[in-house]
Amino acid sequence: MTREELIKQIFTKKTFLCVGLDTDIKKIPQHLLGGEDPIFAFNKQIIDATAKYCVAYKPNLAFYESMGVKGLVSFEKTINYLKGAYPDHFIIADAKRGDIGNTSTMYARTFFEEYNIDSLTVAPYMGEDSVVPFLQYEGKWVILLALTSNKGSHDFQLTADQSGERLFEKVLRTSQKWGDKNNMMYVVGATQGKMFEDIRRIAPDHFLLVPGVGAQGGSLEEVCKYGMNKDCGLLVNSSRGIIYASSGTDFAQVAAAKAAELQQQMQEELEKIR
Numbered sequence: 001m002t003r004e005e006l007i008k009q010i011f012t013k014k015t016f017l018c019v020g021l022d023t024d025i026k027k028i029p030q031h032l033l034g035g036e037d038p039i040f041a042f043n044k045q046i047i048d049a050t051a052k053y054c055v056a057y058k059p060n061l062a063f064y065e066s067m068g069v070k071g072l073v074s075f076e077k078t079i080n081y082l083k084g085a086y087p088d089h090f091i092i093a094d095a096k097r098g099d100i101g102n103t104s105t106m107y108a109r110t111f112f113e114e115y116n117i118d119s120l121t122v123a124p125y126m127g128e129d130s131v132v133p134f135l136q137y138e139g140k141w142v143i144l145l146a147l148t149s150n151k152g153s154h155d156f157q158l159t160a161d162q163s164g165e166r167l168f169e170k171v172l173r174t175s176q177k178w179g180d181k182n183n184m185m186y187v188v189g190a191t192q193g194k195m196f197e198d199i200r201r202i203a204p205d206h207f208l209l210v211p212g213v214g215a216q217g218g219s220l221e222e223v224c225k226y227g228m229n230k231d232c233g234l235l236v237n238s239s240r241g242i243i244y245a246s247s248g249t250d251f252a253q254v255a256a257a258k259a260a261e262l263q264q265q266m267q268e269e270l271e272k273i274r
Contacts, residue, residue: 093121
């Protein structure tokens with residue numbers, strides 16, 4: 001999906017919601033557990049219920065890899081279902097890969113050739129040669145970790161060098177030599193609030209993937225106030241707040257209601273810029 005196609009989807013559907021498919025076998029409704037593939041059954045119902053309220057889905061690989069081969073089968077079935085039933089939705093593999101060049105090349109081959117996914121989250125800590133292999137695929141996106149929402153983000157990401165430049169700022173500035181706004185996004189946690197202003201000073205036009213709204217306490221209004229640009233420039237992710245809103249047989253309907261609530265808030269924010 002190109003940048004222009006993503007922007008069109010956002011303003012056509014009046015949403016920039018990304019639904020996180022962090023599907024934990026220990027948290028899904030009990031009545032699904034007797035089926036052949038409860039993870040895929042859960043995902044399919046969540047997708048069908050929320051598709052009209054979002055523009056993207058983000059399965060987190062850790063939840064699938066924790067189940068070994070059968071978890072990866074569920075992941076692949078989920079991806080194939082999305083591509084077949086909802087081809088206009090952006091798919092993000094939240095795998096946080098990044099290693100020496102030849103290893104990153106294999107990771108890129110896995111997600112961009114084997115699974116043929118739109119985008120992949122990548123850790124930039126090992127530098128240029130660990131990121132560039134992912135950028136060799138036309139029409140695919142790298143989503144670099146920049147300023148995350150977890151408590152430990154302060155351990156490294158906010159540390160400054162002698163010039164006063166903080167590590168996340170160096171990541172933003174340096175990485176723009178490798179990719180551009182058409183193939184690179186950044187992960188910025190919703191809990192960072194006014195720090196979005198600092199992000200936008202360095203990366204005014206890039207899309208930002210924003211986790212942390214909902215269960216982690218991030219404010220959608222604050223994210224939009226400081227992080228939105230003229231093209232929206234945001235994909236705001238909600239995982240637990242949507243997919244685990246109910247543990248009963250009505251889980252899909254309740255997920256749809258939660259997604260619809262966020263979509264309405266997002267529509268209001270989009271109306272401010274268009």
